[in-house]
Amino acid sequence: MATRSLKDQIASNEEAFKKTGALFGLETLKRKETDPGTYEAVWHILSNLCNAAWATGCKVSSSPIAAEGGDALWGLHTPTGEAICISRGISAHAGLLADMIKNFIDIGYEEYPGFKQGDIFENNDPHYGGIHSPDFDMCMPLFYEGELVAWASCVSHVADAGSVTPGSIGFINPDCYSDGLAISMERVGEGDRFYPWYELRIRSRTRTPDFVMGDARGRLAGCITLRERLFEVIEKYGLDLFKEASLEYVEDSRRYAVGRVKTQTVPGRIRKSQFKDLAMKGKRVLLAKQDVDCMFNLPMELTINADASVDLSLAGASGTVPFGENISPTALKSGLMMGYSHIIGFDMFNSGPISAWNIEMPPAGSWANPYPVDYQAASGVAWAPAVTWVSSLYEVFGRLFQTRGFIEEMAAGSGTIMTAEFSGINQTGMYLTGLTLEQASQGSPARGFADGENSAWCIYTPEADFGNAEISELYYPILFLGRNVAPDSGGYGRFRGGLGHTAVWMVYNTPGLEYQCGDAGMRSKIVGNHGMYGAYPAVPDRPGYGRDTNVKELIDAQKPLIHERGGPENPAVASAIEARDVQDNMIAPFVTPEPLQDYDIIVHPIAGAEAMGDPISRDPVTVVSDLNESWTSERVASDIHGVATTQSNGAYVVDEGKTARKREQIRKQRIARALPFKDWWEKEREKVQAQEGMDPAVIRMWASSMELSPKYAEELRRFWNLPEDFTFGS
Amino acid sequence: MAEFHKADIEKLIDGVLPWPATQDMLKSSKDEDRFDKYVEIMQERVEFQEPILLPLTPMLFIVAEDGKRVVKCSCGHGFGDYRVNWKLSSLIHVRDDEASMGEIYKGRELPDVAWIQLREYICPGCGSQLEVEAVPRGCPPDFEFLPDLDTFYREWLGRPLPDEVEYRDLTLDRIAEWTR
Known part of the structure; x- marks a missing residue:
């Protein structure tokens, strides 16, 4: 029987998911149901294989970022790319690595140059799903007795990728050509060895080639460790078990995440505005176009549906910036997957949880989807807007957990x-x-x-x-x-x-x-x-x-x-x-x-x-404890938390009577000085229309948000009762 | 399935549950009756009698009142239909100049008021600070959560509410009323 191509397998997996609602069409988890002990044991063994790869790879690397900070990640994937499990380390990358493998399959590399044991593939190019050039993503196909049974993957953050200025946080990069050395979906080695020209390129095009090559060898060592150990596991437990259980782990994880949403949240629509500044006007920059201040609009709208699936929209995201802070939708999804893994899907972290999300493509030309409009957009530190945006996810789910009473799961x-x-x-x-x-x-x-x-x-x-x-x-x-x-x-x-x-x-x-x-x-x-x-x-x-x-x-x-x-x-x-x-x-x-x-x-x-x-609902004893630790100041204790103190034996103690009176006074003062919302709205809408007291960076942000997302613009105009043709900056 | 005592959940809410017991709650499979216990606890703590349908925040609740679903503060102050952003019915204090912003953030920590304003939403009934927004001028207030209450009760809890209402954001309708 002819073996189906990986591309065909991906297509049939997608079809099966659509038809059954279960990944790979797995409506029952046979291995889990028939032998849960082995199922769990093998999961932990596979997880630890990834951790062994991490420990090995970071030490081989020798760069301070990997060896001291552990800023790297190894993963084990299905033949079609889904992450089965990952190591400790920078979990933000699990989605990127999974999508990179899928991308290698999608663009036809199975046919040419083909996949074989010992091949080393890499990408760090944001145009093909990378996050930013210093994050070198690697994968190796793993063949057992001639059959591709899995992929090993890795990412490590190198000290310098040859961008226009030294280092790895290229916020100042003006365009993608300044982002540094690009490994654009390449086979960079065979037979468990890098090609000699790979090293030559790193030596001539990065500022710390010994460390960058050390990282490369670390990635390789980790992937080989993972492969060799995996084969021992297959020898012990059998290939069929590995192949079936590895798919079940992904589906199991999806079910777990969906189950958590359904039992610990409430259906409905959640909105969270978020913003981020990048003030560069008058500073040392590289090109004239960068003498500008920028403000990002980082909106998040989630809809939790009746079936506990989650729709996500970034409608309103502002436009690209002439700095290295634009991110591809693929990389953004990986960041989202990382955040979600902290909040929801952490029991068996892999590609499963995110598959229950319907992510609307961010507005074309926004910081979150730059290339359709601005193909030269830089991504030197694409994480910058992404992590600030993902921060909203913690609060959003914290709010949802509260509605169901799961106080222990809440986070700001x-x-x-x-x-x-x-x-x-x-x-x-x-x-x-x-x-x-x-x-x-x-x-x-x-x-x-x-x-x-x-x-x-x-x-x-x-x-x-x-x-x-x-x-x-x-x-x-x-x-x-x-x-x-x-x-x-x-x-x-x-x-x-x-x-x-x-x-x-x-x-x-x-x-x-x-x-x-x-x-x-x-x-x-x-x-x-x-x-x-x-x-x-x-x-x-x-x-x-x-x-x-x-x-x-x-x-x-x-x-x-x-x-x-x-x-x-x-x-x-x-x-x-x-x-x-x-x-x-x-x-x-x-x-x-x-x-x-x-x-x-x-x-x-x-x-x-x-x-x-509310700061005035903070336990006064805790405030005083912070004072005695020098973790807060008298001003914050008094003015923000409304806590009155006295001193005893050189330590602060709460004055309970004065604190109660002070807090009551703050409540009264709040009511006295605040306005009914409608009164404020009437005055504020005039200031909005006049664009009064707004920095040009803010005005430009609103103008781009409204241009890129017409529905968002319509809602903003209607809220402030602005003319139908109102735009900021005009 | 785990089960936790109501008294322990109360301690958790108050931030006084010992850490080992808190860890137990974090690590155990979740208790199926948590929502009901939580609502029961909060119902005992609020200063109104109407039944809570959903705790929207630790201070705000969607309650059933005279056949309607309205938002109430724990002090009993009402904010109207839950489908309209409750902020439109609250008091607001905005810090958009250095003097007022400087009451919170001093010196080196002062945000730039041409970039951001601080909006404090205050309960007219008890003076609680219910939410704070740090957004640039022009940003409509966040309507943090519009729950699909009927789906929740009917399909997730399996006990439909007696009077289904249309699930729709009515905030802009309220704004339209203001501009007529």
Whole structure:
């Protein structure tokens, strides 16, 4: 009997899903029902194979990002590409890897150049589904006794992919041609070896080729580990079991996610507006078109249907930006799948849960679907708008869980991601560029029953780990002067967001070091739209630095140095040291105007996460506990939380009577100063029509949102009672 | 299927359930009667008698009142038909200048008011801050959740509500009334 092509198998799988509502047409899970013990055991074995690949690959890699931060992922897939299970690591990529394999099949590679054991395929090109050039996606077909039975996949984040500026967070890239070295759906090796010309290209076109090749060898080592171990499993349990169970795992996971939606949420329509700034006007940029401020509209509308399927729309998404912050719909879907895995489908994480989603194609020409209109759009750090948008998913499902009483599952929105990258000569005389891992440990979102955790969470990876300071100091010519929890950095609410931290670095032992304060999902001009249940959103990201400082003199005199970010009205970079150039309130992102020198100081804040609930309903005892930990200030305790305190034995204690009166007074003041909504609406609509007090970036955002999504535009006009032909910017 | 005591769910809501018990709730299969227990708890806590159909937020509830489905704050203040964004019936305080924004965010943490405004939605009855929005001027208020109540009760809970109503967003109809 002739073997059906993979392309035909994909088509028949889709047909079977349409017909039965079950992936692969699996209306019964035979293996699970007949032998649940083996079914579960093999699942855990396969998961651990992926983890073994991760452990092996990261160590082989040797780059600080993989070896220290574990910023990589390995996956095992069905022959048609669906992820069966994945390793620990950057789970954001599972969908990308699955879609990459499907894409190799879809464009006919099975016929030419063909698939065989030992082939190595890669892609990092956003035009073909990649996320951004530093994320090298790899897959290898796995043949057992001549039959393609699975794929092994991997992604690792390289330190530099040769984009126009050093590093891997290419927010400043003006177009796709500046995004760096492109591996465009290529076979890059055979017989478990890379082609020699693959390495030659990496050597001539990336700034840290030893690390980039180390990552490549790490990916390969992990995939080979996965293959060899998988064959041992097949030998032990039989090929039929593996083939059947691996499909069942995907369908099982779909059922689990659909079941959770049906038993833990409520059908209906959920809307969440979200925005993100990218203020670049007047900063160091590459092309004239980039001398502009941008605002993103990141809307999310979900409809949960009667059958517990989920429709998703991005109607209203604003247009592309002349920076590396546009994302392909394929990559965005992977980000969504990652967020969904944290919230719903985490029991058996694979391609199953997302298959119950109907994702409307984002507006053509928007940041979420750039190429139909702007084929040259850059994606140097396409995650930036995506993760900020996915943050809404946490709040949205948190709200849904609340309606059913599943308080323990609730979460508010996530922290933002502002990165630090360095480039220059380090203390050993070696040129280096790369990412520090600080941003991989933000505060976690407030929960329905407690505050978020401090410095313990990251939206793009369950491996929330900022790595050892000493390892960063080993690679980069910096010394940590501080790494500490930042007071009041989480949102204010009944349950506050987990707090972020501050890294304070002193540049040391270098002829010059560039500091790129990067945007991988930060907000600096604005705060997130995460005032869940009356909380206040977390503060914006505002880094600082000091050039030509007196720090050497302070060290020589053994005087106190700078160790933290300082209060919002007395930033430490301005008060703890002296410097010729003091920047204590920078609007991120940016690249320093000239290289930093020895003893220059960088104050790099990492965000706390979002809160939930009215701040004056916060337990006063918790507020006082934060005060005694120096995690909040007297002002926030008093003015935001309405808590009155006294001192006893050097510690704060609650003054219960005064607190009750203060909170009552706040309630009365709120009612007294607020307006009936209609009164405000009447005045506000005039300001909207006059476009009064609106930054040009905001006006441009609304203009593009309305142009790209006519229905969204119509609703906006009707809400503000604007003329039918009203457009912003006119 | 797990079952949890009502008293433990109350402690969870109040943020005082010990961590091991909370972990148990997180890790166990979910209890099928959670919704009913939750509604029962909240019904005992609110200051109104009308039956809760759905807790919309920890403070706002869709309730059955005189044959209609309306939103009420836990203090009993009514916000009208649940199909109209309740924010249209609330009080609002907007921070769109540096002085008012500066009461919340100081110095280095001050957002740019030409980019964003802070909208505080206040209950006229009790002064609770029900929601906060941080959005640029021009953004209609989020209608966070319009539940399909009849589908929920009929198809998911298997006990239809006595009086089915049309599932439709009526917010723009209310705006149209304001502009006549």
